[in-house]
Amino acid sequence: MAISPSQAENLLGSRYPCPSVAFSTNPFVCLIATGGKMKDQRMVNEDLTTGWNFKQTDTEVWLPVKKVPTVVHLDLLDNKKIPDPYTDLNEIDVEWVGKKSWTYRVTLPGHTIRNEFRTELVFDGLDTFATVKLNGSVILKSDNMFIPHRVNVTGLLKGNDQLEIEFDSALLKARDLQKVHQDHKYLCWNGEPARLTTRKAQYHWGWDWGPVLMTAGPWRAVHLESFKSRIADLWTEYEVDTAERSVHGWLCTRIEGQNVGEVTFCIEMAGEQVFKGTTSLEEDGTARLAFTLPKTDLWYPHGYGKQPLYQVSAALFANGSELDSRSKNTGFRHVELVQQIDKIGKSFFFRINGIDVFCGGSNWIPADNFTPRISDTRYRKWIQMMVDGNQHMIRVWGGGIWEEDVFYDLCDELGVLIWHDFLFGCGNYPCWPELLQSIENESSAQVQRLRHHCSIVIYAGNNEDYQLQESEGLTYDYEDKDPENWLKTDFPARYVYEKILPNIVRKYSPSVPYHPGSPWGDGKITSDKTVGDLHQWNVWHGTQEKYQIFDTMGGRFNSEFGMEAFPHIDTIKWFCTDPSQLYPQSRVLDFHNKADGHERRIATYLVENFRTQTELEPFIHLTQLVQSEALMFGYRGWRKRFGQDRLCGGALVWQLDDCWPVTSWAIVDYFQRKKPAYYALARVLAPIAIGIQRAHHDWSVTHAHPAATSNFEVWVVSSRQEEITAKVEVKFLSIKSGAEIKTKIEKEIRITPNGTTDVLKGVIDNTNEEPHVLAARLFIDDAVVARDVDWPQPLKYLSFEDRGVEVVYRGALIQVTAKKPTKGFVFEERDGILLSDGAIDVVPGDEIKVRVTGLGDGDEPLKWRYLGQDEE
Incomplete structure (x- = not known):
């Protein structure tokens, strides 16, 4: 019985397109139409998504599984065997799941x-620890959740075949491994030390933003393939001449099965063929063909150019019949990590196709503890938020997972650069031989899988493992270059970070720079601000500095920094089902904040800067304003330094997202509801932004005695590649009355391309001038393109009554005005509604227009709030 081409594509999957085909009822026989005769030649793939059951291994009760990929918690939830671990205190009630063994089974269709x-x-x-049986016989044992496996079952399928996978408790197995390998110093931050023994996502053990949920199951696809020969891999090796915009290199493929035939390579752009050629297979089953593209559309991060993606394809032929085909999308770009000696140390910034890029962006953790339920739509919304928020780089953090294909595809498509850690985080990892081999197999497989993604511009060996080494006094002699010596020390994982991983990147993805860790700087201490990248946690953690001096605390690249904030009130009401627990210090709300000492740290930054609140919604607003202000001070100053001789190459906030509903450092919560900080960063990272700031005066050291005078400065930053003529306006507005207390300043400027333009400096007389804001605007062709407002600090000393705020809806625009300077104006984040701005400072004479999408004519207007509103 024949089926349609669309059904054929559904059956085979998009990875194996099969044009002009008819299919028999046997899904493993793909028949090519050639001159009226049928020849069973092509490879066939069938995903095993349905028909599964599962059980607790030591019981007899089998339960249905909706679909694979899956993990056991999802299946227990579907069968109503556990409460939702994300609500109330239920995480505690489901701890038992991670201590049990679970078995999955499916009957394979007849073939x-x-x-x-x-x-x-x-x-x-x-x-993670999986024993796979086919008809009762073990065919595979796996102990690494990141290694894909292929098992040859030719001749073993008899009909009505039973596939069964038993998953041991990773928690208990890890503890057993720690006991077996007792000669290592098991030290870690977050989770328990046993996690270091096991190649499982480290955040599953719990982190300072995530729960302890020890998953098990077929978390990625299981499928059957039948072939004579198949294309096992397809990749390109190339160099870019940025001046000539030409690309030349090799198209490469690796074949498994019968080593016969020839390969036809093709490169297309938007359906138009730009290269085609055919070559024979080598004896080792590979095929390589040189190619040149004389005029190439190069790939850029968004805002710096377009994101053209070329389709590279290979088709395997034998005796005139096509056996298999494969295609991948890739962009051609040249990446440099510029590390040059300069006046303060060594630079650390990225140059893409000859253009220096300030990498403002975010850190990324897995967007769910149960990753199989993250839909493609949800992934797209996350990455689109990066683009909409003017963020150019996302860091895949080392305690998470090698992400789904769609994550990388979206970054390629939308122009978001990826900093990718290898999956080691906050620990002193052991290095017995079998574990080293597993690490090498995992890393080789994943780098090969990802090497066509143009968005990946750096690999880093780990997250904070060198910091832990310093903190715990473990041995690290940078001058010792003998890898065999490293294995004999109490910090053996140096062998992984400085030998195994760089060799893998060099072999499989040589165009991508490698960095031994994050943070790391040429063997210097990880807190050195003159070299490498820096995790700056002396705001929030550490010495808990004032966030107003964040900009003075940065390094050459600030790959982690952050400030906590409560999530949206609707998110809190979702995970807290008991109304009596809806207050800021309740047990449930504390339980949904995993950060050590979070009560003290939140309280510290609130009482230092704001008049505190005890009601939940005003309290939420204050924590979100603290986060918004803190991150703004950091980003604003560090981006300014990029334009000053590339003194700072980038800043990646910890973190973009959450893996469950929680109070954390995320700037967007689990349900993708944006916190005010998201909008503040979007303004600072805009293609052209203006900054105005008065010198910091530490009010706590001087016992609230004000400085007699305060210096201030104004500057403009631009990522545009051309010089632009503009006008700067600075107003001095009374906080009490809203009136201008002195004559405004206006100045014509020419904005420096891809740099910082110093506009003016001045002095505030705090003795004779009443408290006032400095309001700066940037005009291009009489249109306001950027704003910034500087306030006297701390804000708790100021009064905000009678602001005279007015909100008017005019179609898709909301107009916001104020009679007096107003701090931290925010709209509610309603599901399905998109706003172009938020966390706004509104000053007299400056009408703010916010675009709103998704709000119908009959819908309730959005609620709004600003600092001091509850005190009026």
């Missing part, structure tokens, strides 16, 4: 496989 075909069971990811 008639011709003898000359090879059949393989393919496991894209098994979490």
